[in-house]
Amino acid sequence: MTTNEQGLSGERADIIELLASRRNFLRHTAQGLTDEQATTRSTKSELTVGGLIKHVSTVEQRWAEFAQGKEDAMPAEYTPEVIAAWQDQFRFVGGETLADVLAEYEKVAAATEELVRTLDLDTKYELPVAPWQPPGVFWTVRMAFLHIAAETAQHAGHADIIRETIDGQKTMG
Incomplete structure (x- = not known):
């Protein structure tokens, strides 16, 4: 059992x-x-370190909204505008900087951690409609938080490969 600060x-x-x-x-x-x-x-991928951090921050925020039962946390329909906004999650737009993206990620992380402290982890919500998700699947708030961790870990691996290719730095090893 872990006890945090x-x-x-x-x-x-x-x-x-x-x-x-x-x-x-x-x-x-x-x-x-x-x-x-x-x-x-x-x-060969269009992914970048900064774009991945921005994407993970956006995805974490949306799953945190899902964990609060907000019905509009995820897109209800995949329109050209939704797809364009999705693509913009992976790149800096409108003068964004790495410092901006990291600062926003810190805010999102702090908000999520507060939700972990306060929400009922057993509450269930139906997953949003998506091309890869059949209807009628429910996740607990706990599962949403674990999904955020899994998504973050997966993209940290992608970012690590990109970073190593840029200048040889590795997160581990």
């Missing part, structure tokens, strides 16, 4: 620790990068 213990402390450790891996990939490097496509 706020004295929280048990499952909630474990979830907060899991989220924090996965976020740290992702943030580490951006350490010391310039805005230009943070937006460099260093592989």
Whole structure:
């Protein structure tokens, strides 16, 4: 059983620790990068370190809204506008900088951690309609938080490969 610095213990402390450790891996990939490097496509993919951090922040915010039962947390329909906004999650737009994206990620993380402390983890909501998701599937709030950790870990791995290709830095190893 984990006890964190706020004295929280048990499952909630474990979830907060899991989220924090996965976020740290992702943030580490951006350490010391310039805005230009943070937006460099260093592989065949269009993904960049900065774009991945921005995307993960947006996705975390949406899943946190889902965990609060907000029906409009996820798109109800995949229109051209929704798809364009989705694509903009992966790149800096309108003068955004790495510092801006990291600052927003910190705000989102703090808000999510407060939800982990306060929401009923057993409350269930139906997953939003999506091309990859059949209707009628429900997730607990707990599962939404675990999904955020999984998504963050997956994209931290992507960012690590991109970063290593840019300048050789690795998160681990």
